[in-house]
Amino acid sequence: MEDRTPHDARVASLVRLADGLAHEIKNPLSTMSINLALLQEDWERAGASRGPGEPRTPREERSLKRIRTLQREVDRLEHILEDFLHYARGGVVNRKPSDLARIVRELVEFVEPEDERAGIRHHVDLPIGLPLVLVDEARIKQAVLNLLVNARQAMASGGELLVRLRRVGTEVELSITDTGPGMSAEKLAKCFEEYWSDKPGGTGLGLSTARRIVEEHAGTISVVSEEGRGSSFSIFLPLAVELVRGEDTAHGKEGASA
Numbered sequence: 173m174e175d176r177t178p179h180d181a182r183v184a185s186l187v188r189l190a191d192g193l194a195h196e197i198k199n200p201l202s203t204m205s206i207n208l209a210l211l212q213e214d215w216e217r218a219g220a221s222r223g224p225g226e227p228r229t230p231r232e233e234r235s236l237k238r239i240r241t242l243q244r245e246v247d248r249l250e251h252i253l254e255d256f257l258h259y260a261r262g263g264v265v266n267r268k269p270s271d272l273a274r275i276v277r278e279l280v281e282f283v284e285p286e287d288e289r290a291g292i293r294h295h296v297d298l299p300i301g302l303p304l305v306l307v308d309e310a311r312i313k314q315a316v317l318n319l320l321v322n323a324r325q326a327m328a329s330g331g332e333l334l335v336r337l338r339r340v341g342t343e344v345e346l347s348i349t350d351t352g353p354g355m356s357a358e359k360l361a362k363c364f365e366e367y368w369s370d371k372p373g374g375t376g377l378g379l380s381t382a383r384r385i386v387e388e389h390a391g392t393i394s395v396v397s398e399e400g401r402g403s404s405f406s407i408f409l410p411l412a413v414e415l416v417r418g419e420d421t422a423h424g425k426e427g428a429s430a
Contacts, residue, residue: 194253201253205246212239265311265388269304269412272344273337276316280335283320291330292323298337305344306412307389315385318378319348319405326352326403334404342411343391349404355397363395382407 215236228236277298284294323333331351338345355363364383386393386407397403 197253198250201246201250205243205250208239208243208246212236212243215239265308267306267308267389270307270309270312271302272305272307272312272346272409273298273300273302275307275309275313276335276337276346279313279316279320283317283324287324287333290324290327292327292333293331295332295334297335302337302339302344304412305409307409311385312389312409315382315407316346316348318382319407322378322405323348323350323352323403326350331402339411340408343408344411346407346409347404348406349402351402354399354401354403356399360395360397364393 215232218232277296280294280296287294320333320335327333327350333351334347334349336345336347336349364379383393386409389409391407391409393405393407395403395405
């Protein structure tokens with residue numbers, strides 16, 4: 173336990189440093205975003221003062237285009253910053269027995285409207301009565317949501333999303349399968365790496381954050397993919413009752429040896 177203390181202190185120090193750096197970056201980004209919005213309003217108001225049917229000048233069109241480009245870049249930087257903070261913070265995992273089927277169902281219902289607009293059809297298999305798992309609900313929701321968003325991004329032209337939950341021995345398996353383009357062996361080997369992404373505007377932290385959260389829950393995450401057919405991510409989490417039994421057995425051995 174003593175050997176871990178310096179490491180924990182170093183991690184905490186790095187998290188504080190990341191928070192401070194993010195704060196210093198977020199403030200000017202927010203200022204830029206507000207001023208760009210005001211600038212766009214000024215240009216559009218000036219255009220509205222012209223006579224009916226009078227088009228914008230080429231200079232006005234170029235200026236508005238540049239303003240919108242800057243706004244998109246500010247939004248992208250804010251998104252990257254938020255993903256970085258989620259990853260850097262990690263966080264204390266406060267686990268308690270929870271119904272994973274309910275958690276996943278809520279998330280699927282949350283993403284369904286946007287998926288429908290993207291032409292993605294849901295196929296959901298969440299059986300009732302599965303044993304509870306020991307999770308930090310907010311943290312595991314973030315991991316699962318990252319996988320659902322990843323699946324949507326992989327199916328830009330629509331497709332099928334299969335979400336399935338089942339018991340496998342002393343674990344519960346959650347699989348999220350898409351019918352996107354799939355990944356080559358090279359991409360498959362890199363997909364959980366920090367800051368690696370093959371998506372336009374991707375931060376490369378969604379999947380690595382999901383893996384980190386799952387591992388903090390004593391679980392595992394894996395993926396299989398085939399080019400032209402899609403990808404399937406699987407999260408395995410131990411059942412709450414099995415974790416309790418394991419801890420009781422360990423305490424029993426310690427008591428016997430004492």
